[in-house]
Amino acid sequence: MGSSAMLAEAGESAAGVEDGEITNKFKDKLGKGHYGIVFRGKLSNEVFVAVKVLNDSTGNGDEFINEVGTMARIHHVNVVCLVGFCADGTRRALVYEFLPNHSLEKFIFSNNQNSNILSWEKLQDIALGIAKGIICIKDIYSFGMMLLEIVGGRKNTGDTVQNTSQAYFPEWVYNRLCQGEELGIKAEEEEHGRIGKRLTVVRLWCIQWYPMGRHSMKTVVQMLEGKGDTLSMPPNPFDSTKPARALDN
């Protein structure tokens, strides 16, 4: 299957992932995502890596190999670099460069109101950086869901949001926007309110029911950069009756 090709480039073998040599027998768990558990590891050249051991998978692995192929072609400063992978029957693992600064999640969902809270400008920069990074995997929907977490994860304390979880519901957000009502975005400055609204509108464009109704990542980048008159109101994302067409150039 050629599963060790990339690791070989890094001077490693797939067996080193499987038998836990790279991860010191899977001792140091970094976290858990939807697709598996991530362990800290070290290659023989002393380079730290993060090894994501995927949940039990089915199928013959073609999809996995295709996915790896796509990820391996992405080289962007804003996207974590895939160092290698391992595929042995249904056991699969991905090896990434190790990122020491924790995940975005930690900063978005921090319980401490005073520390680790990212400014709206920073959040916008991060969203833009990610959009530029994935401009060629075109996963617009996932990007929209991530924006949902970025905006909704902020502590919304305005009177308009009785229940902070409302900010997570795109339908609620969409209706408020249509009625020109406040989104309950906590913003001390007018500009911050504008950024919050911009991120919200972009995310609604990204999660349109029909893929053809979603904006391209190129347009998303322009919207996030605030270029031109690109911040038009999207159709109702949940209206599955009429396929909307995005107004991309």
Ligand SMILES: Nc1ncnc2c1ncn2[C@@H]1O[C@H](COP(=O)(O)OP(=O)(O)OP(=O)(O)O)[C@@H](O)[C@H]1O
């Ligand atoms: N390259 C990495 N370097 C350091 N830590 C990582 C790395 N990748 C993942 N982690 C840690 O492992 C955790 C789980 O990551 P994972 O990519 O599996 O899921 P996620 O990004 O949280 O969400 P999702 O499952 O939706 O992709 C992260 O929150 C982070 O703490």
